[in-house]
Amino acid sequence: MPDPTTMTTGDGATEALSPIAVPHVVVLGAGFAGLTAVKALAGAPCKVTLIDRRNYHLFQPLLYQVATAALSPADIATPIRSILRRQKNAAVLMARVEGIDLQHRRVLLEDRTIPYDYLVIATGSRHAYFGHDDWEPLAPGLKKIDDATQIRRRLLLAFERAETCTDPIEHRRLLNFVVVGGGPTGVEMAGAIAELARHSLVDDFRAINPAEARVILVEAGPRLLPAFPESLSAESKRALEKLGVEVMLGRPVTDCTASGVMVGEIAIPSRTVVWAAGVAASPAARWLGAEKDRLGRVIVGPDLSVSGHPEIFVTGDTAHVPLPDGSTVPGLAPAAKQMGAYAARAIRARIAGTTVPPFKYRHLGSLATIGRAAAVADFGRFKLKGRLAWLLWGIIHVGFLNTYRSRTLVALQWIWAYITYGRGARLITSPGVDPE
């Protein structure tokens, strides 16, 4: 087997390494799971290469705030290199993964291959359209920064166009906003759009009244936030309706066109549809030729490794990890972090010739914010709603941001927004927009 250290990076890195070849751990994806795994391998007798196609770690739980103009992308994205700058055994590679050569134990990139001794797959998930991939350009989802700035652009352009639109039918359509999916992202998006329209943009327009904007949240299932206790689902519906959001339950979106969405027989004309209805795992199962579940997640063993490949661990949203109650570990940041940390512990043990007990998920609680001073929280034994849950949500999210810089900037902008009702990042950017 070739020495992984010389093939992976240039001269600088090789010199920095010990002359004795240490195992090479390759981690794919710098989300919560991947980044936690790399950090948990600090000081371990191995070399770690973290591969991501972006140069930053994204704090995804706050991405909807970029989409609704409350925060800037850089407030919730941190350069991966700067997070790992002090970790001497870690290198970062910005590249797109094309596949995995299981037999020769190497990751295939566009223009080269990276050999590994251990592999941690943490490539996450993206939105899924359940067989309607043609809906994607019409109803963008919210996974990447570019998604968020695209949704922000669409939202703000809809108001700009409504301001000058003299056709009353088109005017109405421009001011209808549809959010598809009643999970945490959908609830947060719907609440934030309603706030944007009814508070932040009030006074800004002359020919339209932003408060005439309708925000419609469509959920196929019988209640919002299906992962939460029913009382909190009902509470979140009440809080959204107080903000002016129309909640449609038990009805799936049956069609999606450039003119709007169909919910069964009901036509909702709209120029701005946001997709928050479902996710599918990254193509890791295909790379591995491994067994996967309905959502494309890789079925892993009790130690998160892949059947027949004890050297490969799958973590985060890409992994299907059964729970005793028949469900699976949810796609939440704390779950991803636990899996990343576990994979690192398992690799450390493997290198040391010992073993670790099976992965055990500890559910820390569920939180979703609905709007200004409204949120729901479920910590099993106790549940919270309203202002207190919202404060807790804010404190926890600021606390989990990666850098003091992000924490300060986000906290400051939230306090500002709370006092002024304003949203500071209302920029229509990106090339190719008309009017350019």
Place this chain on the structure above:
Amino acid sequence: MPDPTTMTTGDGATEALSPIAVPHVVVLGAGFAGLTAVKALAGAPCKVTLIDRRNYHLFQPLLYQVATAALSPADIATPIRSILRRQKNAAVLMARVEGIDLQHRRVLLEDRTIPYDYLVIATGSRHAYFGHDDWEPLAPGLKKIDDATQIRRRLLLAFERAETCTDPIEHRRLLNFVVVGGGPTGVEMAGAIAELARHSLVDDFRAINPAEARVILVEAGPRLLPAFPESLSAESKRALEKLGVEVMLGRPVTDCTASGVMVGEIAIPSRTVVWAAGVAASPAARWLGAEKDRLGRVIVGPDLSVSGHPEIFVTGDTAHVPLPDGSTVPGLAPAAKQMGAYAARAIRARIAGTTVPPFKYRHLGSLATIGRAAAVADFGRFKLKGRLAWLLWGIIHVGFLNTYRSRTLVALQWIWAYITYGRGARLITSPGVDPE
């Protein structure tokens, strides 16, 4: 003549207007000149429509800090609507101007026309390639937010690619950064790139040493900052060289290709070239069929109006305003603001049936920053350099930002960057980048 109020906006605005038709002032461009003109017309007996193809006012003097990852776009861009939300006689229209129908006094937009009684043109300037427009994609300039994020992406990607590049010639080329033009923007860009490479990115890479980056500033004229006194030009050269910038004076760039630039006989291989060598006015002169200077600026009369069209004022970077010493009013933010305020005063006087004395430019001083704790300032009677000039530069720029929000966020990030040497907005974004 049709009633301007009914053609311009929808029903809401018409109702808000006084039933007596007031003159309609149309302002093109929401830069420093245009925005100042609109604000100076607050409370005047007229209706004002501000047209810009973007939805935000950009604080352009700090745009280079977005390009070099120190600030986020939203920190220096403010939604025009929110700036003018309290000004009841002002409406904002996001649209692209296609031309002006002088005879019928109306502005031509893509899909409609806007009649005016008075017109203020403040459409600014953009970078000029002096007959080499094919250089534009190779050496982007810095006028818009999209320019800044594009340059940021190129800068950061160059380091990412150098990290994995095994070809020593390509490696070298990736780490050569060329800035063309030694005016304030070129000096600021060169200094900021050098700081980024030598301070902010140190420790972030394993295979390359960011300090091996070369930053080359090419100026065709005999000295940097030609608008400043010679002693400060020399000082800025010294300060840049201290930062590691190589300054080439008296030599124009003669060719620009995908592989680098030619400076006479000297070939500089480079993948990242930034154009800061010149500007040309917007196409206002063409719209007006008016006399223009070499830079495309409209020759205006003593009251900034266009010959034969006393109802049209041209302001800011679009206007050629001669000074007693034979030069012209410079393309600086304070000059643009003075012209915008003057145009508003002139219109108020015209409406009231009185007159105003000719426009008189008051030069407040020149400031340019070179890097960390280094700047030059020229206030005629006294000159400043070094740390004190830099502090002054910072205070003045924070003070001139449009909102308290921007001021706080910018000041905070500068203090942070000063203490940590870090740059927080190091994101490679925008679609269509490889690796996507």
